[in-house]
């Protein structure tokens with residue numbers, strides 16, 4: 001099974017680069033952040049407290065979650081837009097910190113990879129915890145300003161400052177939680193995409209893959 005793991009903070013370009021890399025290499029692509037967002041959506045929908053490890057874990061286990069490329073559904077309802085909205089974005093780090101949720105989603109991610117025979121998988125703990133034996137582990141980063149500008153563009157927002165603040169709060173929460181925090185995984189290659197275009201980053205990663213195959 002050939003897994004390429006891409007981890008990094010919010011707005012570092014993981015989704016864009018991950019998709020483009022998967023296209024180039026003819027692999028499937030999985031956005032694990034969308035899985036955590038889908039659970040956060042279901043928790044808000046059901047009115048459960050964000051820090052209730054047992055109740056939130058039950059929701060994570062019980063929902064019918066479908067993730068396609070650029071598509072998310074929960075219990076048969078298309079929530080692709082809702083999972084990117086401000087309510088879910090504000091709640092997702094709390095939900096992602098819960099060990100019960102992480103255990104369920106790790107299992108779902110490993111099942112997905114086994115069924116697909118591998119793929120490009122992006123998130124926060126992919127190279128460190130979920131697939132420590134990935135053939136290539138990438139830690140993708142970029143300056144805080146560039147990351148906020150990219151996210152603002154993606155969301156069609158003009159208030160870059162408040163986006164930067166929300167992103168910084170999320171990065172701190174994701175990097176300091178006890179269970180599988182965001183780290184540069186052992187054996188990973190760090191790529192700073194601040195001054196690079198999509199194709200330039202993908203070229204670097206394809207070269208790295210070729211040198212390992």
Ligand code: DC
Pocket residue numbers: 010032033034036037092093096097122123124125126170174
């Ligand atoms: O990549 P994203 O912004 O869509 O991720 C949403 C949240 O999910 C983010 O706060 C971190 C969390 N996450 C995680 O904890 N582990 C992953 N493998 C992927 C995302």
